[in-house]
Amino acid sequence: MSYSRVALTSGAAELLRRLRDEHGPLMFHQSGGCCDGSAPMCYPAGEFRTGNSDVHLGDLDVDGVAEAIPVWMSAAQFEYWKHTHLTIDVVPGRGSGFSLEAPEGVRFLIRSRLLTNEELTAFGLV
Structure with missing residues (x-):
């Protein structure tokens, strides 16, 4: 069985299809900042530079979008959230x-839950 750390709601997937059509390939970065800095930020792919201080959480497959959408998180924030699944x-x-969604009058947010025992084992956390 394959496990993922990230998922999307149907509403988020619908918005991502529209954003992809307008902006091309996309990416997310979840920082550990405060206020808006703690929200998942959607950028054109490659516009936000990731590096050794970031963790690749996974890729989102969206029907109608050719490229998977990578999701990144700052490594410092990942230490706090490594036991959670993010939607x-x-x-x-x-x-x-x-x-990218700011002009649409909506915003992305993270809903989280603790990983199950099976997921914790699969990710090497137990």
Whole structure:
């Protein structure tokens, strides 16, 4: 069985299809900042530079989008969240001006749950 650390709601997937059509390939980065800095930020692929201080959480497959959408998190934040599964959702409201959904009047947010015992084992955390 294959396990993933990240998923999408259907509403987020619908928005990502529209953003992909407008901006091309996409990526997410989840930082450990405060306020809008703690929200998942959606960028054109490659516009946010990742490096050794980031962890690749996984790739989101969205129907109708040719390329998987990588999801990254700062390594420092990952230490706090490594026992959680993250689901990217979208809600009405204004988020950060840097994330691609900002002009749409909606914002991405993270819904989280603790990993199951099976997931913890699969990720080598027990």
